[in-house]
Amino acid sequence: MNRIQQKLQEDKKLLSIYFTAGYPQINDTVSIIEDLENNGVDMIEIGLPFSDPLADGPTIQESSTQALRNGMTTEKLFQQLKDIRKTVNIPLIIMGYFNPMLQYGVEEFCKKCEEIGIDGLIIPDLPVDVYSEKYQAVFEKYKLINVFLITPQTAEERIRFIDSVSNGFIYMVSSASVTGATSGFGSDTKDYFKRISGMNLKNPQIVGFGISDKQSFKEATEYSNGAIIGSAYIKHLTKNGVEKNIDFVKTIR
Amino acid sequence: MTYQADEKGYYGEFGGAYIPEMLYPNVEELKQQYIQIMQEESFQKEFKDLLKDYVGRPTPLYFASRLSEKYNTKIYLKREDLCHTGAHKVNNTIGQILMAKRLGKNRIIAETGAGQHGVATATVCALMGIECIVYMGEIDIDRQAPNVARMKLLGATVIPAKSGSRTLKDATNEAIRDWINHPVNTHYIIGSVVGPHPYPDMVARFQSVISEEIKSQLLEKEGREAPDYVVACVGGGSNAAGIYYHYLDNPDVGIIAVEAAGKGVLSGESAATSALGKEGIIHGSKTLLMQTQDGQITEPYSISAGLDYPGIGPMHANLYRTGRAEFISITDEDAMKAGQELARLEGIIPAIETSHALAIFEDRKFKKDDIVVLNLSGRGDKDLSTYIDYFNL
Numbered sequence: 216m217n218r219i220q221q222k223l224q225e226d227k228k229l230l231s232i233y234f235t236a237g238y239p240q241i242n243d244t245v246s247i248i249e250d251l252e253n254n255g256v257d258m259i260e261i262g263l264p265f266s267d268p269l270a271d272g273p274t275i276q277e278s279s280t281q282a283l284r285n286g287m288t289t290e291k292l293f294q295q296l297k298d299i300r301k302t303v304n305i306p307l308i309i310m311g312y313f314n315p316m317l318q319y320g321v322e323e324f325c326k327k328c329e330e331i332g333i334d335g336l337i338i339p340d341l342p343v344d345v346y347s348e349k350y351q352a353v354f355e356k357y358k359l360i361n362v363f364l365i366t367p368q369t370a371e372e373r374i375r376f377i378d379s380v381s382n383g384f385i386y387m388v389s390s391a392s393v394t395g396a397t398s399g400f401g402s403d404t405k406d407y408f409k410r411i412s413g414m415n416l417k418n419p420q421i422v423g424f425g426i427s428d429k430q431s432f433k434e435a436t437e438y439s440n441g442a443i444i445g446s447a448y449i450k451h452l453t454k455n456g457v458e459k460n461i462d463f464v465k466t467i468r
Numbered sequence: 469m470t471y472q473a474d475e476k477g478y479y480g481e482f483g484g485a486y487i488p489e490m491l492y493p494n495v496e497e498l499k500q501q502y503i504q505i506m507q508e509e510s511f512q513k514e515f516k517d518l519l520k521d522y523v524g525r526p527t528p529l530y531f532a533s534r535l536s537e538k539y540n541t542k543i544y545l546k547r548e549d550l551c552h553t554g555a556h557k558v559n560n561t562i563g564q565i566l567m568a569k570r571l572g573k574n575r576i577i578a579e580t581g582a583g584q585h586g587v588a589t590a591t592v593c594a595l596m597g598i599e600c601i602v603y604m605g606e607i608d609i610d611r612q613a614p615n616v617a618r619m620k621l622l623g624a625t626v627i628p629a630k631s632g633s634r635t636l637k638d639a640t641n642e643a644i645r646d647w648i649n650h651p652v653n654t655h656y657i658i659g660s661v662v663g664p665h666p667y668p669d670m671v672a673r674f675q676s677v678i679s680e681e682i683k684s685q686l687l688e689k690e691g692r693e694a695p696d697y698v699v700a701c702v703g704g705g706s707n708a709a710g711i712y713y714h715y716l717d718n719p720d721v722g723i724i725a726v727e728a729a730g731k732g733v734l735s736g737e738s739a740a741t742s743a744l745g746k747e748g749i750i751h752g753s754k755t756l757l758m759q760t761q762d763g764q765i766t767e768p769y770s771i772s773a774g775l776d777y778p779g780i781g782p783m784h785a786n787l788y789r790t791g792r793a794e795f796i797s798i799t800d801e802d803a804m805k806a807g808q809e810l811a812r813l814e815g816i817i818p819a820i821e822t823s824h825a826l827a828i829f830e831d832r833k834f835k836k837d838d839i840v841v842l843n844l845s846g847r848g849d850k851d852l853s854t855y856i857d858y859f860n861l
């Protein structure tokens with residue numbers, strides 16, 4: 216069983232953190248991951264920065280631009296992570312846009328991930344249709360779990376299709392928007408959480424986008440298995456640097 | 469074998485829809501309906517009536533005798549510069565606003581480089597009484613000030629794109645983000661044959677009126693529907709797609725695509741995508757784009773805002789890859805000279821985008837009786853300040 220699947224069986228609401236690799240400083244990647252695990256974070260999304268992150272709001276855009284300026288590349292990230300499994304046990308997911316993976320070579324990229332001990336990928340601009348037709352076999356060969364997004368506008372039939380192609384969890388985008396911390400969810404969002412929870416999908420759901428504090432974490436996980444925090448954590452990093460992760464985790468749970 | 473899109477939106481290996489799930493419902497709705505809507509009789513009638521009475525179509529096919537004499541061949545200019553708003557862009561925005569209405573959308577967003585597409589979008593939104601938001605790179609806002617003022621006068625909101633190179637690519641990113649944030653009531657009017665399927669095919673169909681008219685106009689003037697060559701500048705490639713469209717699958721017609729070399733293809737300041745690009749994904753489409761070895765999209769450069777884009781539409785990537793089209797790149801300097809030359813030989817001041825296409829005659833020689841039809845995609849009013857600075861006028 217993959218680390219993601221194992222983690223999802225634990226009886227708790229998972230706290231997952233996204234950060235942009237190479238931000239604030241190029242060599243912060245490993246220490247951020249280790250420190251987040253030590254402070255009780257359950258899963259980590261390592262952002263591979265991209266020049267044109269279409270699905271991201273200003274916070275993640277700016278951290279990506281800075282990371283690229285710092286010299287972050289795909290190869291550099293793999294180098295930084297090569298011994299990560301000597302110190303880190305929680306599931307690690309790489310989240311990035313498709314073009315850098317395509318240029319690296321999709322198979323080569325997947326192979327590298329398996330060697331390092333990456334458990335899954337989130338690629339917002341690789342649609343499930345293209346994935347299932349062209350890339351699923353490669354991902355499976357290297358035992359990578361691919362995670363797909365759904366939104367409040369995703370039709371039921373498509374959710375069922377995504378569920379059938381998924382083998383880890385479904386990334387439930389809280390509202391139709393790009394990434395970026397907002398505060399609190401309205402009743403529409405809660406109805407959507409409930410509706411999806413009532414579909415009895417085979418994959419558990421983890422909520423992302425717009426989670427920034429205890430309140431929004433609690434609301435997001437009422438009907439799901441966990442939540443992902445990105446922009447709010449990057450803002451914390453920008454303000455406090457890499458040392459005070461414990462303070463951030465305490466503001467969430 | 470065809471050079472048109474297949475039903476999944478692929479031109480050979482290029483095209484498709486590489487979009488985040490957040491965009492899926494909107495793009496899928498459009499994909500399911502665009503052909504059917506375009507074929508409806510009421511749509512066709514409204515589209516044709518507006519093109520005729522509002523845009524001023526058909527645009528003339530003008531035999532440029534002094535230019536022809538100078539370059540010792542037969543050059544016809546398809547006068548898209550005479551369209552309402554000053555460029556071919558309006559053919560597409562008329563089509564798309566009618567599409568948006570039929571899809572029940574009440575908010576329009578667009579990206580713009582030179583501002584021509586922004587003006588054409590603001591114009592049709594005013595015409596239909598629909599809210600209009602245009603994203604434009606900060607740098608382009610500076611160098612295309614008259615068009616910014618036009619958009620505002622027409623009631624549109626112009627939002628500066630401040631990320632990345634602050635030009636067309638970044639304006640497109642911002643428009644896509646806006647669309648993600650407004651998934652129900654908004655239609656995105658893309659300004660060229662770029663973006664996810666069905667956009668490249670839909671925009672090409674709206675622009676195809678250009679070559680449709682040429683067929684009958686040339687028949688009248690020369691007794692034949694097909695010229696020996698069609699020539700157009702390529703930013704994203706919509707005016708090119710329009711003039712190529714009905715000749716794509718006719719091997720007797722040579723296709724010439726002209727890209728912006730900027731300060732020189734190898735200068736590091738260029739927008740010559742076919743020469744410098746590699747296959748990859750930009751704005752939801754698999755195509756040729758300028759990028760680093762690591763897959764980061766690079767910042768293009770051209771004196772012409774409308775050609776300052778690091779990708780080309782998937783139709784053109786396929787025309788390049790298959791060798792169906794001949795690609796030529798033209799520097800800022802040669803384009804500016806060609807623009808001035810057209811002004812002096814024919815009394816027509818072209819857009820600087822178009823000047824790139826006009827510049828090929830210096831080096832690319834044609835036979836005396838070759839018929840070459842060049843798409844005069846836009847007029848130079850918007851570029852006056854660039855012409856003034858460049859020639860110290």
Ligand SMILES: Cc1ncc(COP(=O)(O)O)c(C=O)c1O
Nearest residue numbers: 584660703704705706707774846
């Ligand atoms: C006059 C003119 N020609 C050409 C272009 C380039 O666009 P495309 O390649 O889509 O025709 C523009 C874009 O703004 C333009 O204004």
